[in-house]
Amino acid sequence: MVTSATRGAGPFVAPAAILSLLVALVPIAFILYFSTMEGTSVEPFRTILKSSLFHRAMTTTVVVAFWASIISLVLGYIVALHLARQTARRRAALMVLVLLPFWTSILVKSYAFTIILGREGIINSFLSWLTGAQVALPLIFNRFGVMVGMTNYLTPLIVFPVLASLLAIDPALYRAAEVMGAKPIRIFLTITLPLSAPGVLAGVLSVAVMALGFFIVPALLGGRQDLMLANLVDFYTREVLDWNIASAVGVTLFALVGIFAIPATLIRRTKGRIAS
Template sequence: MTVIASKGAGPFIAPAAILSLLVALVPVIFIFYNSTAGGTSTEAFTSILESNLFLRAMRTTVEVSLLASLLSVVLGYVVALHLARQSARRRAALMVLVLLPFWTSILVKSYAFTIILGREGIINSFLSWALGAEVVLPLIFNRVGVMVGMTNYLTPLVVFPVLASLLAIDPALYRAAEIMGAKPARIFLTVTLPLSAPGVLAGALSAAVMSLGFFIVPALMGGKQDIMLANLVDFYTREVLDWNVASAVGVILFALVAIFAVPAMLLRGKQQGAR
């Protein structure tokens, strides 16, 4: 960013920057202001930090986000690797399939997942038939269900940046590595993986940031314990109408996002600086 800006791109970036400052920064400042009741009180923070409900929700949020991002990155990487090896036409067709879950309503998807993962769902029916005994694996309305639902939504977010990184790798590098006698595994580890790292980082970051704010997937596909911070924001904003507490939860959520985002940005800056 700084490199580009110093080359006189400032005037071109300015309108977008000003707009995003206005529409994003001003409300964020308002939320910070609100969370302390106008800078006069830390009551909202103490009340939530003493609340078992809030602490549990925070733990769940972090756990779910980390695990869901990790799974999405692994799955997304495999998909992107496969897409990168297809012809351009075939790739375009497959990319539509990757985007399909993105365009489907979550209510519809949760219904479909219930049919697949449910007690009498496709998987359990098949296993019961194959093993000749009744199998009822708990695959939905628990953490497993949450992970299936979240990775289904997050994987496309990972696939696209990773794919962009993979496609940017000069094919000559692969040939050079082969000529030097490297086996496929070695090529993957020394060429593909490091060069696609910026995409992985970008994908993982978007997945993590996105999942921190999730609540409808855990609500529909999770168990009773899968309550997220976003649920609490909603509860205090719309039901209790206590905006101080809602803002305080929001500020903490914001801090969590920053914990994920800042190291990733620094790492990225380092990588770009190194090139």
């Protein structure tokens, strides 16, 4: 009954506005400034475009982010589907199985995977015991390790939006389809899948945005050849000490993320979360 006021917001939002101008906008300006040699040339971009290291990191980033998103989607969908079919009470209990990993530090998970996947890790030890021979599968410090670590981190992020859209489906639709004689697989293909599409899309886009910027998992679980753009930023900043190149890589990564972030925010906006 009272519509949003147009005046009087100042005192409420001023602290947040000042902070985000100073600590979010200015840093972005700094990267742009450095990436263009204080605004004078595009040399840093030229340099990275010629660098094979950059090309490899770029390819790795896109390929890894793509597959990590797809695998997380499959795993997340399986879980969301299972959760959606439970009673509210059971669902709340099972949710903890997703929430706890979600809340666990990525360092803890990465460290745990070094224990699980290592040369003498749990899996290799188990396989050795099983076969009686020394098994040392290379499960870590390679692409496989990166994928395991990333999907483990990203799957919960798929579960939440997909579960929300699955729960929004009117259960009467399932009963109606059953009464009309549809088989479970047909019901899944014609009702569940299309009606959960918005959640899937929102989930995949936000997961892709996260995956593109991954830094810790490739650093801890990947090999030298699995460097992603984020690691390259770190490499140029701390080891080469070339802030211009580091910034140029950062800008590139930012732009890459932007391609996915814009549709993701548009979807979120249509769902109307904070903005009215």
